[in-house]
Amino acid sequence: xxxxxxxxxxxxxxxxxxxxxxALAATVVAAGPASAHAEVEAxxxxxLDRNVALTFTAESExxxxxxxxxxxxxxxxxxxxxxxxxxxxxxxxxxxxDRGYTVSGPKLAVGEDAEYVVxxxxxxxxxxLVFKTLQTYSDGQVDRWIELxxxxxxxxxGHGHPAxxxxxxxxxxxxxxxxxxxxxxxxxTTPSSGNGTGEPTTGASSPxxxxxxxxxxxxxAQEDDGMPPAVPVGIGVAVLALGGGVWWFRSxxxxxx
Numbered sequence: 258x259x260x261x262x263x264x265x266x267x268x269x270x271x272x273x274x275x276x277x278x279x280a281l282a283a284t285v286v287a288a289g290p291a292s293a294h295a296e297v298e299a300x301x302x303x304x305l306d307r308n309v310a311l312t313f314t315a316e317s318e319x320x321x322x323x324x325x326x327x328x329x330x331x332x333x334x335x336x337x338x339x340x341x342x343x344x345x346x347x348x349x350x351x352x353x354x355d356r357g358y359t360v361s362g363p364k365l366a367v368g369e370d371a372e373y374v375v376x377x378x379x380x381x382x383x384x385x386l387v388f389k390t391l392q393t394y395s396d397g398q399v400d401r402w403i404e405l406x407x408x409x410x411x412x413x414x415g416h417g418h419p420a421x422x423x424x425x426x427x428x429x430x431x432x433x434x435x436x437x438x439x440x441x442x443x444x445x446t447t448p449s450s451g452n453g454t455g456e457p458t459t460g461a462s463s464p465x466x467x468x469x470x471x472x473x474x475x476x477x478a479q480e481d482d483g484m485p486p487a488v489p490v491g492i493g494v495a496v497l498a499l500g501g502g503v504w505w506f507r508s509x510x511x512x513x514x
Contacts, residue, residue: 294316294402294419295313295314295315295316295390295392295400295402295420295421296313296314296421296422297311297312297313297314297386297388297421297422297423298311298312298314298423299311299312299423301426302380302423302425302426303380303425303426303427303428303429303432304380304381304382304383304384304425304426304427304428304432305379305380305381305382305428305429305432305433305434306379306380306428306429306432307378307379307380307435308376308377308378308379309376309377309379309380310343310374310375310376310377311374311375311376311377311423312372312373312374313327313329313372313373313374313375313388313390313421314370314371314372315327315370315371315372315390315392315400315402316370317365317367317368317369317370317371318400319367319368319394319396319398320367320368321367321396322364322367322394322395322396322398323364323365323366323367323369323394323395324364324365324369324370324371324392324393324394324395325361325362325363325364325365325393325394325395326359326360326361326362326392326393327359327360327361327371327373327390327391327392327393328354328357328358328359328390328391328393329357329358329359329360329388329389329390330356330357330388330389330390330391330403331356331357331358331388332381332383332386332387332388333381333383334380334381334382334383334386335377335381335386337353337354337357337358338353338378339377339378339379340353340358340375340376340377340378341375341376341378342358342360342373342375343373343374343375343376344373344374345360345362345371345372345373345374346362346363346365346371346372346373347362347363348362348363349361349362349363349373350362351375358375360373361393364394364395371392378435379434379435380425382428382434383425384424384425385422385423385424385425386422386423386425387405387420387421387422387423388420388421388422388423389402389403389420389421390402390403390420390421391403400418401418402418402419402420402421403418403420404417404418404419404420405419405420406419406422
């Protein structure tokens with residue numbers, strides 16, 4: 258009688274223990290994806306450091322699709338031209354955008370995290386940098402890692418979607434911002450004529466110069482008059498000489514008579 262009475266609580270405790278274990282396992286499984294995040298790392302990074310490698314990691318939250326693209330919105334002080342792609346998942350490509358850059362390629366395996374590395378020409382003079390990230394899966398789902406710490410909201414699983422954040426140490430003594438990347442000379446620019454020193458050349462005129470174009474105009478003016486200007490002058494001189502000769506001849510004949 259007593260043994261039968263004691264067996265009931267034992268069986269109840271066993272059942273309670275089994276249910277508790279199942280509940281704990283389910284909680285762990287459910288919390289797994291919720292603990293995922295995106296982050297950026299650069300050990301010992303200081304403001305104004307040059308050629309700094311940044312390692313980005315985006316953890317998968319999908320149980321049915323793989324990550325296929327990551328789009329990063331650059332913080333103030335960085336431009337797409339400051340970023341160089343170093344390495345990433347096999348087959349993935351780097352491309353700049355109007356607000357940052359994208360890294361994309363063949364979808365990763367379900368549950369596989371995406372990791373890639375870029376090099377920054379120079380870090381800005383700031384205390385921290387925030388890299389808002391859009392994480393796209395092969396089924397079109399998008400995880401938006403764009404929240405700042407002060408605006409991050411709990412999604413019901415104990416966490417929000419904070420943007421990757423990189424804290425920077427103060428700049429090294431004497432560190433200065435580098436000059437902006439040189440821009441290409443606009444197409445269609447015609448170099449000005451000169452002597453190689455930037456000053457215009459003197460002396461002989463080019464075919465298109467005003468001095469060379471004046472000669473054809475003068476020639477055409479002579480052709481329109483019908484005869485060169487020297488012809489009338491020559492005729493006048495000849496007439497004067499002939500008149501003078503006639504006067505001299507008549508004066509001599511008068512004296513002889």
